[in-house]
Amino acid sequence: MPLFGKSTKGPAEVVKALKEAVNSLEKGDKKAEKAQEDVSKNLVLIKNMLYGTSDAEPQADIIVAQLAQELYNSNLLLLLIQNLNRIDFEGKKDVAQVFNNILRRQIGTRSPTVEYICTKPEILFTLMTGYEHQEIALNCGTMLRECARYEALAKIMLYSDDFYNFFRYVEVSTFDIASDAFSTFKELLTRHKVLCADFLETNYDKVFSHYQRLLNSENYVTRRQSLKLLGELLLDRHNFTVMTRYISNPENLKLMMNMLKERSRNIQFEAFHVFKVFVANPNKPKPILDILLRNQEKLVDFLMRFHTDRAEDEQFNDEKAYLIRQIKELKPIQGH
Amino acid sequence: MDSNMCQTSKSFDSETAEADASYEEENEHEIATAEFGEEEELKPVDSRPNPQLWITRNSSHADFDDDLENINISNFFHRVDSDQIIYQSKKRRLKLVGKYVMGDLLGEGSYGKVKEMLDSETLCRRAVKILKQRKLRRIPNGEQNVQREIKLLRKLDHKNVIKLFDELHNYEKQKMYLIMEFCVGSLQTMLDSTPDKKFPLWQAHDYFLQLIEGLEYLHSMRIIHKDIKPGNLLLSLENQLKISDLGVAETIDLFAKDDTCFIGQGSPAFQPPEIANGLEFFPGFKVDIWSSGVTLYNITTGRYPFEGDNIYRLFESIGKGVFTIPPEIQEPLRDLLLGMLEKDPYARFSLQRIKRHTWCTRQPSPEGLPKVPVPPLRGDMWHSLTVLPYLIEHYYDEPLEDASEDDGSQHEYITERQLNEMDERRKQRDRTFVVAENSNGNAQSSSSSSKKSSRWKKTISCMSFKTIPGCKQS
DSSP: OOSSSOOOOOHHHHHHHHHHHHHHHHHTOTTHHHHHHHHHHHHHHHHHHHHOBTTBOOOOHHHHHHHHHHHHHHTHHHHHHHTGGGSOHHHHHHHHHHHHHHHHOOBTTBOHHHHHHHHOTHHHHHHHHGGGSHHHHHHHHHHHHHHHTSHHHHHHHHTSGGGGGHHHHTTOSSHHHHHHHHHHHHHHHHSSHHHHHHHHHHTHHHHHHHHHHHHTOSOHHHHHHHHHHHHHHHHSGGGHHHHHHHTTOHHHHHHHHHHHTOSOHHHHHHHHHHHHHHHHOTTOOHHHHHHHHHTHHHHHHHHHTTTTTOTTOHHHHHHHHHHHHHHHTOOOOTTO | OOGGGGSOGGGTTHHHHHHHHHHHHHHHHOOOSSSSTTOOSSOOOOTTTOGGGGGOTTHHHHHHHHHGGGSOHHHHTOOOOGGGOOOOOOOOOOOEETTEEEEEEEEEOSSEEEEEEEETTTOOEEEEEEEEHHHHHHSTTHHHHHHHHHHHHHHOOOTTBOOEEEEEEETTTTEEEEEEEOOOEEHHHHHHTSSSSOOOHHHHHHHHHHHHHHHHHHHHTTEEOOOOSGGGEEEOTTOOEEEOOOTTOEEOOTTOSSOEEOOOOSOGGGOOHHHHTTOSOEESHHHHHHHHHHHHHHHHHSSOSSOOSSHHHHHHHHHHTOOOOOTTOOTTHHHHHHHHTOSSTTTSOOHHHHHTSHHHHSOOOSOSSOOOOOOOBTTBTTOOOSSHHHHHHHHHHHHHHHHGGGGTOOSSSOOHHHHHHHHHHHHHHHHHSOOOOTTHHHHTTOSSSHHHHTTSOGGGOTTOOOOOTTOSOO
8 A cells, every 4th residue: 555645445444454453552462563553554544534634635424424433333442542552652642633533523413422432431531540641641631621521421520430530630740741630620620510510519528628638739839720720619600509518617718718828929819719708708607707706806917918019909909808897897696 | 673772771872972072083183184294193103212102192293393494395385286185094103002002993882992902012912992081971880880891801711701901091191991802893793794684504503602601601700791782792803702891791799699680781672571571680690591592583583583663662572572483493493592582581591401402512504605704894804903004114114115205206295197107006016016915906996995905015005105304203
């Protein structure tokens, strides 16, 4: 077959050839080099069918449909992801591109690949564990975020035990992987508002005990990012129930007050936006009120000197003034 | 229907104020150059030594006086029959506001002008809303609404909601500059440019989904927009929809148990029955659902579900909640419209339900009618950077002006015949210069739009004249 010529292979043949190549790559026998080459070559062929090349249009819908069907039947998507670390650099990128394209495919109101993955959730779990392998973490990340766009897939991921691994992934020492994991994590927790709110409500204790660890992380970036995301989650109207629950727990208030005193000004500032919710709450539970009362003077004093150089930020100053007034006017509940 | 019905009620009184204000504006700036060859439309600033100079308005007159003695008298009294005088085109003068370079007018809202701008530090294209206090005061709640909008926009960050980047004040001129995301037009201007006043379904689908995304974000930030309509939905150059004008938006309290609202503001034709019937309170988020429903109805059919000769009739009709959907609208869109325009706000679709609706999840086929484009701005369908000519003028002014002397344009006035000659010459040059300037085609037909095409090369412009020698800014 000519190296750069037009392929005459149909989808079924390409998928078959690719599957064989991946299988022999997996076995790691002495023909590995040849297998590697075959994998790359066939991946390019599939990619070109979907995306076209500089001088060829993408294949007609019917061919793409055949291709997708072959991919489902052969279980090749899972196989590719499982062996992603064995595929060469360009090949890894091609896998991600092929995967994302097939995922986006729609027939009328149906997304066949989404339906397929729902029946094969291993694909999602394998992708999530991808964050543990440095060489494939970012490729898996792009595929995961594409999956997270679909509510059905996001739901599987959120409600799986593997989701809690994200609390570990976002803290890994490799910065680019940690950031990538965090953006996937954030996407899962914010993209589908109603789904996320339900998830946070039903799994409140588990999620927030894990979340607490992020807020106490040794890693500055983790601490700052997770605090910012916490603020966004609590202030989102969809998460109203979660917010009321969060701000009734005195432990959370203590944590925020400590973060207000952190060395980093950015963390102080993010903490302020969570702290204000505790104070603004018109129905403060007694333990919360007690803490605030005990620190009444200190808090007023502290807030008076808090980020005074943000003179141009009107909103911040309004909010600060409001908090100071609120705290000054705090009174113990009658009868105590 | 009365066009006022589609206006936000807040701007009812602004119409007249606007008219005379902009008239004054004309007088201030657009002076024909017959009397004095060098009155300039824009503030003449030589910003090289001192870019902030533009604030002092009177500098040009001072310069004029100073230079009078240097004027070449014979040139000054050059005799031309009055009917042969062609007015000089706008002189492009670089104007800076803060770090932003001013471009051309994009449009006019009820609060003031909107112009294009370029951030000179990031080179990002921006739009600036210029608000004049004088104008604002004449609009009921004008200043309040603007302050509220600024406060809201500052904390918002979503791809389908217009972004506010910066806020500048000029207390001397009592002007406020709001630096916003650059947009090419609103859905309304696009609709107006079509005969049927509607989009092909696939295009409407695209915009509607983006509207829903943006709306979901606003609602998650506890904001009720209250004035969703095609006129407030802008498009970026990348065809991304941006919800704009949060002037009457309301934020519900962080601890409010529900989204109950008491005040209905916004454009009458897009108001829900609960407001038309004057209910004391109503669920706020459902107001936006209704007006999005009217918007969807409007952009897919070219009509409004409820009409009336005056606001009372209109509200009467909305209050009854009875409307018909043209037969050409088929399922599932019919069902979606019925669900969004449900009279009972509690039974009306939620955003979640809309997002899951078959019409939204199904990818529409891009067949059928061709895409409705954003109408061109002053003949430029590509909406090219209007700041560029000012920069070119500013930095390459001198050498080009010298070159134009060969053009025979050393006269400050020019006759029809000379114009034609130059036009001819320009066409010839156009053939030799292959410049990817898209508005060239229509520019050749009329002299008024030729300034658009000539922006790249000053020398070929038929409207570029040498000003009176000696009157040039040094």
